[in-house]
Amino acid sequence: MNNKLIIDFIKPEGIYFLNHSVGCFSAEQELVKNEYFNLWKKKGGFAWDEWLPSISKYHEALALLLNGKENEFCYQNNISTGFIKILSALPRRNERKKILISDLEFPSIILILKKFLQNEYEIKIIKSKNGMVPFDEWEKELDINTQIAIISHSTYATSYKNSIHQIANKCRDHDVFCLIDIAQSVGVIPIDLQDLNCDFVMGSCIKWVCGGLGAGFIWINEKMIENLQNRLCGWFSLENIFTEDIMDFKMIKSASQFLDGTPSVLPMMLATVSIHKIKRIGVDFIYNINQKYIDSLINFISDFKSLSILSPMDKNQRGGTLVIKSNDDQNLLDFLLKKNVYVDRKENYGIRVSPHVYNTSEEIEQFKKLLASYTD
Template structure:
């Protein structure tokens, strides 16, 4: 039987590390990969340094394409999730009579910040309050009317670990005439992301968390049906169909998703993320997801239902278990710290996120820290 130790060869000892919703641990070989891919061509000082560096982005896009079940050409590197969302909003033509932007209050705040700033350009922001159950498509249906220009769905919410069934939501948006954007920052790598099955208009995400790719390795995916109508205003030489043409009198959008790329990109994040994703794909994302579910289920079976913030049903839950022990919360948190477990706390509760380099002993420690009557 394969154990987590077998899966985790070549990775740091993640014992007690339950912060994968914040930042996944990189492969032990990540530093060497960075040195070879970034500094190797750089110090070689030949005239083909960008030719060498471009292979990092090719690898990055190819690896992500396997994760999201689509073509590399429809993926564009981004600095962050929010930069991708900003690019969406500044690239599409106006639709007369449609000026509303819709998002759930539980979404990550920076996405809301992007939509809020967009109000300067005539948009109206509509936020679905926390009191409404956005796991129910009927809630979204009430908000998706003829005035909605764009709706942002979150696959897995960071503070509650609620996991939405995205395909029906994207169908609702399409039927209403609204543009759909899906944030997968908290799900990609630990829950299936399927661009073909979802048929969203755009997907934005990050490799920082479950893909263990580090900061700066964001991305956006563009539905091929939307691409021809996208003319981003934030462009640079890497948005060009031929970045190395260097003719100031001629600009032509790249024929694929790279039209969203902009100016000179950061090579290091792409190198690290590509190396990490390729390593995870060798293990198998299905195995990683199953391992995560098994560990979380150990806690969900043992803890009293009233202390469970994240959904009790596995299919509605992301890779994080969120606990709120009410009056015993501070005691529980201190017990976790004393046990050298790494976690964080939000107003909704304590967040615990095991990855493949965690094992049964980590979850047993969590359970042993529960206050006793």
């Protein structure tokens, strides 16, 4: 693995552990950004001839990273938009009036469910225990009355890694639609969509993939596409985006029908470069580095009575983030921010620390020293 791929990332000054929020920019992306603006300056509206292929290139890159098929991916500006489109397109099954989700899902996902579907469905929220939702809790609730289950691969607040293969298989047993949110796992945990028996995936390139803002996506199992009734569409949903025949609209016969109006090209261009970079570095390699750093921090923190770990101790149950608890989380956060350490806090959980492949062993040791000085 070429070390140039790693040092090419441009980190803010200090110790950067906010990779669960926004991954770092790279020098390659700087070149792509300049290419986009130069094309715009030189060609104006005729730049579309060179911009349009960015959509398929983005889908191709995602397929390569996640072992999917290009026709199963669809660009979305963000996860919320993609989620709403999936929900609105699901075939209604009158006997199925339950939607299953846990309280560890990102709040906006539950917000969307309540705003769009609570009058039509019972939204059953599984309660977590100690930051985790064991598989048997999902198993108890999945039944023939369930329309869809929504599960994060790795939860945003505790970094608990759900048993997505088991859950997806149980969904299949009961003919329940299964949607996996990989926002906090794509780019740091290896994912093989061909091995994942689910119907939908949604994710974003802003975090571990280091793709920047505005590059989300949905993946739709090709077996599902013809059963969906896409209602939230636009001219980019059509086989011929330039058609003027208002009596005969033909939708794209792939996941790309879930495009809508004019897409944001620059985010796709920036993300595509970064997806290829992450693929070349290797997600397995990134995962091993990430977990090595987290294990080292856990071993260190275990010596301090005033600090504890909320994220799972077992790496088989843990995503890419270490969640630290203290006697006063806000005070610890303020201390670390003053020392130029990039972390954040979730009020009901703790301090989130997410080392990436471009973090160094020296930074981990510096972080340990800061924690030690805080506890003195």
